[in-house]
Amino acid sequence: MPITTLGIDADDTLWQNEDHYHLTTKAFVGLLEPWVDEDTINGALLETERRNLAVFGYGAKGFTLSMIETALAVTDHRIDGAHVERIIDLGKQLLSHPVELLDGVASTLPGLAARYRLVLITKGDLFHQESKVAASGLAEQFDHVEIVAEKDEPTYRRVLDRLGVDAGEFCMVGNSVRSDVNPVLEIGGYGIHVPYHVTWELERAPSKHGHPRMAEVSAFAEIPGAVDRLAERQAA
Ligand SMILES: [Mg+2]
CATH class of the missing domain: 3.40.50.1000 (HAD superfamily/HAD-like)
Structure with a gap:
């Protein structure tokens, strides 16, 4: 046949797709560095994504929610609203980058x-x-x-x-x-x-x-x- x-x-x-996620993750790590080190953030984000796949499915919106959830967890809920807003903006940029x-x-x-x-x-x-x-x-x-x-x-x-x-x-x-x-x-x-x-x-x-x-x-x-x-x- x-x-x-x-x-x-x-x-x-x-x-291109994964490169945008890498840049977004880098910016996310930069936002949280006052609280936690890069390795801890990356490990926690990956675990949150893995756990959330069955709930959110694949894609940038689920990834944005996973970033917020990770930020709350690794900062012990000390992250402020302004930082959460910047994480939401990172997600919006990920959804609107040119193809x-x-x-x-x-x-x-x-x-x-x-x-x-x-x-x-x-x-x-x-x-x-x-x-x-x-x-x-x-x-x-x-x-x-x-x-x-x-x-x-x-x-x-x-x-x-x-x-x-x-x-x-x-x-x-x-x-x-x-x-x-x-x-x-x-x-x-x-x-x-x-x-x-x-x-x-x-x-x-x-x-x-x-x-x-x-x-x-x-x-x-x-x-x-x-x-x-x-x-x-x-x-x-
Ligand atoms: Mg592919």
């Missing part, structure tokens, strides 16, 4: 769109992700946009069912082995990993290097060649 449909992740695959496409995306997508059905699959805040898709100028390259709560095997099965696409003709492209590659390999699809220079701690997972239906590329422009190689390997 030939590969007919490409799923493409958005954050840190099409455009910066990664290298090779704008030049490579039209060629992929001509050969495959393209589906953008991303998780996070619905409103924020819709805004980013609109601001990116890439929406018309995609046949479908799917904004999901989690990128796991049941989600991919559901999306493919709805599109009427068999897992064996589907290849997912993204920067996260945990969310973009591994679950798709598990259901019988193909995966292309395009690593980004930073990975969110909660997104780390072991890579299935050497899996026959997986490829790794170092830049978005290498994706067309990688899909061809996966298809040739399948045919052989």
